Amino acid sequence: MDEREYWLSLNLVPGLGVDKIRKLVNAFGTAKNIFSKDSKELSKVIGSKEDLLENLRIEKIEPILKKELKELERRKFYFIALSDKEYPEFLKEISDPPVVLYIRGKLLKEDKFSLSIVGARKASSYGIDVAEKFSYDLAKCGFTIVSGLARGIDSAVHSGALKAKGRTIAVLGSGVDVIYPPENRSLADSISESGAVISEFPLSTRPFFSNFPRRNRIISGLTKGTIVVEAGLKSGSLITAGLALEQGRDVFAVPGKAFSEQNKGAHVLIKQGAKLIDNVFDVLEEFNINKDQISNLVYNKTLSVNEDEKKVVSILSDEPKHIDLICRELDDTIQKVLGVLTQLELKGLVKQTAGKMFVKQI
Numbered sequence: 396m397d398e399r400e401y402w403l404s405l406n407l408v409p410g411l412g413v414d415k416i417r418k419l420v421n422a423f424g425t426a427k428n429i430f431s432k433d434s435k436e437l438s439k440v441i442g443s444k445e446d447l448l449e450n451l452r453i454e455k456i457e458p459i460l461k462k463e464l465k466e467l468e469r470r471k472f473y474f475i476a477l478s479d480k481e482y483p484e485f486l487k488e489i490s491d492p493p494v495v496l497y498i499r500g501k502l503l504k505e506d507k508f509s510l511s512i513v514g515a516r517k518a519s520s521y522g523i524d525v526a527e528k529f530s531y532d533l534a535k536c537g538f539t540i541v542s543g544l545a546r547g548i549d550s551a552v553h554s555g556a557l558k559a560k561g562r563t564i565a566v567l568g569s570g571v572d573v574i575y576p577p578e579n580r581s582l583a584d585s586i587s588e589s590g591a592v593i594s595e596f597p598l599s600t601r602p603f604f605s606n607f608p609r610r611n612r613i614i615s616g617l618t619k620g621t622i623v624v625e626a627g628l629k630s631g632s633l634i635t636a637g638l639a640l641e642q643g644r645d646v647f648a649v650p651g652k653a654f655s656e657q658n659k660g661a662h663v664l665i666k667q668g669a670k671l672i673d674n675v676f677d678v679l680e681e682f683n684i685n686k687d688q689i690s691n692l693v694y695n696k697t698l699s700v701n702e703d704e705k706k707v708v709s710i711l712s713d714e715p716k717h718i719d720l721i722c723r724e725l726d727d728t729i730q731k732v733l734g735v736l737t738q739l740e741l742k743g744l745v746k747q748t749a750g751k752m753f754v755k756q757i
Contacts, residue, residue, distance in 0.1 A: 396457075400464070401426035402476035404456045406495040407463060407597055408447070413491050415441045426478070430456075466598050472499050472571060483507070489616040489642050493595035499571045499583075500591035506562065509539035510678070511614045511639075513632040514548025514624035515657055522548055522625030522657065525649055527555035529622060532675035534561025535743065535756065536684075539590070541566065541618050543610060544579055548624050548632075557585055559743060566613045567594040568606035575602035611635040612642075620645030622678065623669070626660035633660050636669065645681055647672045674713060700742070707735050708744055708755060715752035 396404075405416050405426055419429045422440045429437070430453040437448055449455060467473060475482050475496045484507055486492050496502075512530055514522060526548045530540050534556040542552040544565040556563035565586050567575070571594045574580045583592050595613065596606060611634050615621050621639040623646070626632035636646050648669040651658030665671050672678055700708075710716075710724050722732050736753055739745035746756050 396427070396460075398425060398427055398478055399474075399476045400460060401430060402478055403463065403474060403495050404453075404460045405429065406595070407456060407459050408450045410444075410447050410450070411441075413494060416494050417491070426476075463598060466572075467497075470499075470572060470598075472497060472598075474498065475502070483617055485509075485618065486613065486616045489612060491612065492616065493613060495595060497571045497594050497596070497598065498591050499593070500587035500589075502564070502591050502593070503539075503562070505537075506539040506564065506591075506617070508537060509541055509564070509618045510620050510622060511541040511618040511635070512548070512552040512622045512624060513542055513611075513614065513635050514552075514626050514661075515630055515632070516545050516547040516549075517657070518547035518551070518625055519655075519657060521651065523551045526551040526624045527558075529624070529649070529672075529675060529678075530555030530563075531559045531756065533678065534559035534563070536675065536679065537561075539564060541614055543568070543607075543614055544574070544583060544586075544592070546576055546579075550579060550582060553582055553586055557589065560589075562590045564590050564617065565592045566610055566617070567592065567596070567602075568610040569602035570594055570596050570598045570600040572598050573601060607631060608634055612638045615639035615644060616642055618644065620647060620678070620681070622647045622649065622672070623661050623664055624649045625651055625657050626664075627656055628659050628663065630660045633664070636664055645670070647678060647681075649673065700744070703731075703735050704739055704742075704744075707732065707739060711745060711753060711755035713754055715748050715754050718751040718753065721753065 418440050423429050423432060434448040437451055477492060477494050510533055512526060514526055530552045534540050539562040540552060540556040541564045542549040544567060553563050553565060563586055565583060569575050571592050574583045586592055611631060615635050615638045621636055623632050623636050639646050646669040648661040648664040648671060650671055706725060722729050725732060736745055740747060744756050746754050748754060
């Protein structure tokens with residue numbers, strides 16, 4: 396067994412948990428050393444609970460480890476241990492980082508440039524549209540978008556990033572082989588193909604209620620900031636926002652209807668100092684990125700935007716503009732402008748709405 400496998404073994408010990416693992420590693424130096432200590436030495440660090448001490452014997456955990464490794468290989472999943480250089484840098488900075496991350500898909504170095512977007516499970520059509528729009532725009536700008544694969548806002552967030560052909564990471568409150576809710580299995584498949592589905596929980600772990608608050612610290616811990624869209628006063632999204640603040644990360648909130656219960660949580664965050672945002676540039680300015688820089692990022696990502704296309708994009712905004720007005724401003728024919736707009740639509744930079752109106756998607 397190598398050091399990584401000893402870390403995985405610790406994560407598999409029932410009832411041990413992140414806090415006790417941290418105490419043991421601090422006391423004995425490495426994960427491997429822990430399994431060489433007798434019960435008396437271990438009990439001085441984590442107490443004398445007999446069943447827990449029994450589970451920390453290598454002969455007890457080794458068969459469980461072998462089964463877990465075999466299943467990981469069979470499913471083509473992998474894991475990253477806290478001791479690995481590939482472990483996400485931001486997540487390692489929090490006070491209680493997961494000992495192990497199980498990964499379906501692939502984590503990349505560029506995922507450091509990431510934001511989380513969270514919100515209500517019972518979301519309104521307004522909340523769904525807002526979540527998808529922010530996710531789409533930020534993914535187009537090069538951010539990896541992180542959320543929790545839950546119903547409602549989370550699902551819209553992942554879908555928006557996928558539509559933008561960007562990267563998105565889903566953090567689960569179950570094993571990576573147990574997709575919850577079950578109707579999101581196909582969404583999880585798509586996420587794993589162009590991003591990652593991750594969890595700290597061993598394979599086959601069911602989505603117990605107590606797992607989700609623990610999951611939330613990973614969502615916020617992976618990212619530079621958290622955006623809350625449509626959350627009630629008792630929403631788990633407020634837990635994620637609170638954790639983000641504790642971790643020294645930025646918190647943003649999208650305003651909603653004044654008297655809606657679904658928006659009270661987000662409004663409380665705004666009153667407490669979260670930045671109110673109503674477009675992607677409100678987020679970007681917190682990271683000192685201006686509109687011109689973002690346009691260049693998007694153009695570079697698309698790679699094939701020509702001068703005519705840049706001119707059209709430059710006169711569009713989030714407000715719908717009619718084709719006749721676009722032609723007048725460009726002093727060009729409708730046939731040529733429509734051709735350019737069609738190419739921009741195919742690249743995901745422009746969207747056509749009812750009545751020959753066009754809006755910019757970045």
